[in-house]
Amino acid sequence: MNLSPTERTILCIYAAIVAAWPIRHLVITAFFRRLDVLDLRSRRYSGVEPPPVTAVIPAKDEEGALPACLESVRAQTYPDLDILVVDDRSTDATPEIARRAAELDPRVRVLTLTELPPGWTGKTHALHVAAAEARGRWLWFLDADTRHQPDCLSIVMEYARANNASLASLLPEMRCESFWEKVVTPLAGIVLMRTYPTFIANDDRRPLAFANGQFLLIERPAYDAVGGHEAVRDRFVEDIGLARLVKATGRSVKTAIAPEISSTRMYTSLSGLVRGWSRILYDAHDRKALPLVGKIVEPLVFSQTGDAALVVSLAMLVLGYSGPFAWWLLGMSLVHQVLKQSVLYRMYRLSSPKTAWYAMYYSLAGIVSDVIIARSIWMCLTGRVTWRGTSYGGSATPPAEVVGRSESAS
Known part of the structure; x- marks a missing residue:
C-alpha cells in the first residue's frame, strides 16, 4: 500500500x-447469560404463608399515569396486599384519581402531603411518611408511571424468597412512544447500567449494590434496620442508596430484568428526558464530575x-x-x-x-x-x-x- x-x-x-x-x-x-430474568414463565410465590405486602405509590401531578398504575396494582393475584397512594403536593387531578380508587377498593388508602421539609427530596419524604403507615411486612415501592402484569408481585416475591433476598428489584420494559423516547431512553439506561451491572451488584460477595426505585420490594426489618428513607433523605436516586445500606448489613439485594411482567414510561418529551436523566446520572455517580x-x-x-x-x-x-x-x-x-x-x-x-x-x-x-x-x-x-x-x-x-x-x- x-x-x-x-x-x-x-x-x-x-x-x-x-x-x-x-x-x-x-x-x-x-x-446476558449472567442476568437474572423474570418473565411470565417464572415461578409464582410458593411459600407456606404469603407475607402481607403494602404497595406504596408516590404521586406528584401524575393524573396521566396513575390510573393505569393503580389498575395494574389492584389486579395483582398476590393474596395479601394493601395499597397506599401518596398525593405529594399535587396540583392536578391526582388526588381525585386516588380517592376514586379508594372508594372502589377497600385495600386502597390515600395519604395527602402538603409541604416538604428542608433536607429531603420530594420522593424520599413521601416514601418515608408512607412507610410509617404501611401495614405490610414487605414494602413494595412503585413509581406511578409503572404498569404490572397480574402475577408480577407473586413472581417477584418468589424471586426474593428463592434467593433469600431482603430487597428485590426489577428493571422493567421502558415503554417508549415518541421518537425521542425511542432514541434516547435506552441509551441513557445503558449509560447507567454500565456503572451498575446487575450481575455484579447481585453478587453477595461484591460491594457494588443496585436497586431500581420504579419497582423496589423490601422486607420491613431490613428497611427499619438501615433507617429507611430517612437515611437517604437528600438523594435523587434513593433506590441505589438504600440498596447500598441494605447490602452493607450483610443482607442480600437482587435485581432482575423483567420486561414481560413490568413496564414504565419515564419521560414523554425531549426536555423531560434531558432533565430527568441528568438528575439520575448526577446522583447515581455520587455527585462527582x-x-x-x-x-x-x-x-x-x-x-x-x-x-x-x-x-x-x-x-x-x-x-x-x-x-x-x-x-x-x-x-x-x-x-x-x-x-x-x-x-x-x-x-x-x-x-x-x-x-x-x-x-x-x-x-x-x-x-x-x-x-x-x-x-x-x-x-x-x-x-x-x-x-x-x-x-x-x-x-x-x-x-x-x-x-x-x-x-x-x-
Whole structure:
C-alpha cells in the first residue's frame, strides 16, 4: 500500500478502535447469560404463608399515569396486599384519581402531603411518611408511571424468597412512544447500567449494590434496620442508596430484568428526558464530575470516531482524493458502523424490545446523551437541581414542616 507514515499510524489507531466492538459482542453475550430474568414463565410465590405486602405509590401531578398504575396494582393475584397512594403536593387531578380508587377498593388508602421539609427530596419524604403507615411486612415501592402484569408481585416475591433476598428489584420494559423516547431512553439506561451491572451488584460477595426505585420490594426489618428513607433523605436516586445500606448489613439485594411482567414510561418529551436523566446520572455517580467526564470521553473515542471517519473518507473521495488511505478509511468506517449498530441493537433490545431498531439513530442519541451528561456535570459543579417544581441546593430551600393525613375508602 502506498501510504505515508502518518496515514499508517491513523489507520492502525482506528483499527484498534474498531477491534473493540467484536470484543464488546463477546462481553455482552457473557453479560446476558449472567442476568437474572423474570418473565411470565417464572415461578409464582410458593411459600407456606404469603407475607402481607403494602404497595406504596408516590404521586406528584401524575393524573396521566396513575390510573393505569393503580389498575395494574389492584389486579395483582398476590393474596395479601394493601395499597397506599401518596398525593405529594399535587396540583392536578391526582388526588381525585386516588380517592376514586379508594372508594372502589377497600385495600386502597390515600395519604395527602402538603409541604416538604428542608433536607429531603420530594420522593424520599413521601416514601418515608408512607412507610410509617404501611401495614405490610414487605414494602413494595412503585413509581406511578409503572404498569404490572397480574402475577408480577407473586413472581417477584418468589424471586426474593428463592434467593433469600431482603430487597428485590426489577428493571422493567421502558415503554417508549415518541421518537425521542425511542432514541434516547435506552441509551441513557445503558449509560447507567454500565456503572451498575446487575450481575455484579447481585453478587453477595461484591460491594457494588443496585436497586431500581420504579419497582423496589423490601422486607420491613431490613428497611427499619438501615433507617429507611430517612437515611437517604437528600438523594435523587434513593433506590441505589438504600440498596447500598441494605447490602452493607450483610443482607442480600437482587435485581432482575423483567420486561414481560413490568413496564414504565419515564419521560414523554425531549426536555423531560434531558432533565430527568441528568438528575439520575448526577446522583447515581455520587455527585462527582470525574466519572461523568469518562462517560462523555469513552463514546467520543469508540463510537463517534466511526461517524467522523465515514464523513472524512466520503469527503476525501468526493473531493478527488482517491488514494488508498481514503478507501481504507471508508472500508474500516463501514465495518465500524455495522459492528457498532449490532451491539447497540442488542443493548436497546434488552430494555425496549419493541423499539430496538431505533438504535440506528445512535449518532443522534449520542449527541443528546452528551448534553445530558454535560448537564449532570454542571449539577456536580454547582450543587443545584430543580425537579418537579422544587429547587434543591444553592440558596434554594424547600418549605419547612410537613402536614399529612390518611384517607381510606370509608
